[in-house]
Amino acid sequence: MQEQIPLPPPAQNQEKEVIYDYDKLAKMQEVFLEQARKNPDIKLIDLDEIMRGIGGEGEKKILEKATLDYKDVRHKILELQQEFSFEKVGQDKRGNFFKGEELYQHITGGKPNGKIFVQFASFAVYMKCEQSLDFGFLYSVISVGGDINPMTRFDKTEMRKKYSDGIATHFEYSYPGMDVPLIVENTEVYRDKTEEDMEKDRDSLVIHEEQHIINNFFTDTLFFDKTYENESLAEAVVKILRKNQLNDSKGAEGVREDIVAYAEGLKKQFLRNAQNEFTAYLRQGYPPEMIADVLLRRNFLYDFFWQNKKKLLKLFNGLFKQDAGELFLFLEEAFYESYDKDIKTAATLCKTLLTKYSTKEISTYLNVIPIWKWQEITDKLMSAKN
DSSP, X not given: OOOOOOOOOOGGGOOOOOOOOHHHXXXXXXHHHHHHHHOTTOOHHHHHHHTTTTOOHHHHHXXXXXXXXHHHHHHHHHHHHHHSOOOEEEEETTEEEEEOHHHXXXXXXXXXXXXXXXXXXXXXXXXXXXXXXXXXXXXXXXXXXXXXXXTOOOOHHHHHHHHHHOSEEEEEEEETTEEEEEEEEEGGGGTXXXXXXXXXXXXXXXXXXXXXXXXXXXXXXXXXXXXXXXXXXXXXXXXXXXXHHSOTTTHHHHHHHHHHHHHHHHHHHHHHHHXXXXXXHHHHTOOHHHHHHHHTOTTSTTOHHHHTHHHHHHHHHHHXXXXXXXXXXXXXXXXXXXXXXXXXXXXXXXXXXXXXXXXXXXXXXXXXXXXXXXXXXXXXXXXXXX
């Protein structure tokens, strides 16, 4: 099967963008999260009553979609609780925690070396591994998908990285027939820390990873057009070639124009991924300039173009033959020039907002507004403070 990567929507097929009231969306999100934490199993009808008068029909449709997605996650978490015999072994400020060795063994196919604890939060299953070996093995199993033989050898570099970074990863763990958000923590990295520092790190972890889950309910649902994500690059490039065959007057320059347009669409898709990380790190307490630095590192975890580079280059080689190298370099340069500029602009706007607002206040807005529209909301919020 042809590997898939995001594509920009063709201009002639673009749907008219729906305009939402950002203030109402931000307020509705805030109320939703507050109520979900108070009562994880709140009914949609009750939530709608609490929201009465806050938003219009468009905003309410988004709330309904986000709530139904949330309720689906809650249902799957409850099913998971019923599937295993979780023995309560203690309690902390986040609630009861249980023995999790059975769940760990079910996911990995192997017994853990240390203790495993599980908690059931409003938005996710929270799992703690006492040993880095168990954390790394769990990560490896889930990252490759499905159950695998415990004796499988994993990439040692990646494993060492997980051991040293340790803190946690948010997974969409595919439990049979369902996707359950799973936040995993490696408590061995806290071994030499005080209780106070350990709790600060743990709080920071939960805030970051929960924000990713919340983004799944709101940011992804709201604005980002996924209509053309299932179209392959090969299909897109073929369209470019056919278009230029029908219009020979454009020649090589026409191909470059189309590749620039493609780079812009690709950028918008990858900016969605970047926004997900930006808001999570922002809620975690990272300053905007540091977040931008992380997102702009080449050949790194958040270099989304780099992650797709081999697939892109292979397809360019197959379609453009002797011109593939030159055209691919042109695509790469066009993408990074525009992408880097947008990330730096986003960081500058956040820094401006933080002169008048708290991180919590602005993240409520930035989570429901596409990153390329942050200038608009920054102007509005700063104007309100003048």
